[in-house]
Amino acid sequence: MSKEKRQRHxxxxxxxxxxxxxxxxxxxxxxxxxxxxxSLLNYCHDYIIFIDWLLAEGFFSGKRTEIPLEILERxxxxxxxxxxxxxxxxxxxxxxxxxxxxxxxxxxFNYLQNIAETPELEPYIRRNVMAKIxxxxxxxxQETLANRMEGKMLRGDEYEQFRQFxxxxxxxxxxxxxxxxxxxMKNRERDTAIVSLILGSGLRLSEVVGINxxxxxxKKNTVRVVRKGNKEQYVYFSNQAMNDLQDYIKIRQERYNxxxxxxxxxxASVMGPKGTTRRLSARSIEKxxxxxxxxxxxxxxxxxxxRHSFATRYHLENNDVPKLRRQLGHSSIQTTMIYTHLxxxxxxxxxxxxxxxxx
Numbered sequence: 001m002s003k004e005k006r007q008r009h010x011x012x013x014x015x016x017x018x019x020x021x022x023x024x025x026x027x028x029x030x031x032x033x034x035x036x037x038x039s040l041l042n043y044c045h046d047y048i049i050f051i052d053w054l055l056a057e058g059f060f061s062g063k064r065t066e067i068p069l070e071i072l073e074r075x076x077x078x079x080x081x082x083x084x085x086x087x088x089x090x091x092x093x094x095x096x097x098x099x100x101x102x103x104x105x106x107x108x109f110n111y112l113q114n115i116a117e118t119p120e121l122e123p124y125i126r127r128n129v130m131a132k133i134x135x136x137x138x139x140x141x142q143e144t145l146a147n148r149m150e151g152k153m154l155r156g157d158e159y160e161q162f163r164q165f166x167x168x169x170x171x172x173x174x175x176x177x178x179x180x181x182x183x184x185m186k187n188r189e190r191d192t193a194i195v196s197l198i199l200g201s202g203l204r205l206s207e208v209v210g211i212n213x214x215x216x217x218x219k220k221n222t223v224r225v226v227r228k229g230n231k232e233q234y235v236y237f238s239n240q241a242m243n244d245l246q247d248y249i250k251i252r253q254e255r256y257n258x259x260x261x262x263x264x265x266x267x268a269s270v271m272g273p274k275g276t277t278r279r280l281s282a283r284s285i286e287k288x289x290x291x292x293x294x295x296x297x298x299x300x301x302x303x304x305x306x307r308h309s310f311a312t313r314y315h316l317e318n319n320d321v322p323k324l325r326r327q328l329g330h331s332s333i334q335t336t337m338i339y340t341h342l343x344x345x346x347x348x349x350x351x352x353x354x355x356x357x358x359x
Contacts, residue, residue, distance in 0.1 A: 009037030016044035020051070021067055023124060027111045036228070038206075046104040049091075053083055069112065073125040077132050084133075095136040106130045154301070154309040159199055163240070165296050167192045173295060186255060187269060191288050193241075193248035194266055194280075195306065197223075200238030202310035202328050204228075205303045207235075209282050211265040213252075216245065227329040235327065311336075 017025040024047050028040055035043070051064050059075075060067045087093040087101060109130040116124045154162055167188055174180040198208060207225040215224040221242050222234040237245075252258070256267040256277055264279035286303055293301035307328070314324050325336040 009041055013037055013040045013044060016041065016048070019064060020044065020047055021065055023069060023112060023116070024108065026116065027108055030111070042100075043104045046101045047108065049101070050083065050105060053086055069124055072109070072112070073127050075129045077129060080129055080133050099135045102130075102133065102135060106133070153305050153312060154199070154298075155312075159309065159313065162292070162296055163192060163196055163199070163244075166195055166292050170292060170295055183269075189244075189248040189251050190266060191292070193244045194285060194288065195292070196241045196244035197237055198303065198306040199310050200241030201235055202307050202314070203235060204307065204329070205282050205285060208266070208285060209280065212263040213249075213265050214263065215265065218242075218246075228331070231329075233329065235329075
């Protein structure tokens, strides 16, 4: 995540903390060194949903910021189960999403009971109802998850077909719409470079957003990125990505006219009367991929699925999980192991042989 984006996230966190009780703000402040600003912001949203539910259910009649610790201390297991049912049936949250919100609440309540202390060295709350609540049992194992992902990725010839679609075919498809055609002609090198880089490296969306022009090592086919946990790493990318990046760099200055202090690699089209340029945001890149994916006939394809597509192809061609783990920036090798299921042709072949014997 770029320094500018981190700062914006922290500003959003500060604004959200002002809407929450003092003890929640204290907890968020304690977590700054351990959690990313994006995670802190998600925690704030989760706490607001929980406290608003408490207010709507009549547990407290004051403002959100005024809800006392005693209310949390007196909550029962059944009341928390009611809240989880609210998330499932009213908010339409999945089991995974409910688990994430429950994890945020468990962490907060643990802080209030076991870490925070009053001036008299007493815990903020003595009873922690969240310790009695179990997470949803998510039944998807890695193989099931892999099978669900498989149809939403690029496979085989689709890698080059999608790249060519962005570089050329999308414009031809819309040549009768002057506005769309001209916009595509202006941005096709940039858009092709973005997708080609992700397909040729497996970078995360936040990592792509944060790349500066001088982060590219044009001789070594590497790019400097800041990974999760603020770890700096030089990541390799493919020769095709290099070619597409070079095509983009050739037109970047003249076509986008970035200001001297704008060192972002990927730049948004000039907008507004002042014609100022800015770094492409994460949402802008998501929308770019969504636009091309829908026109290409794979609307479920997303930036994250492009990353999965790279990983699947890498494992299929190299079968080296430790190297793939480093390339993707995974902290746990178990996360990387999902791609062994996505490319398990041996199992598929064995099942097919059984079918032939049965016939």
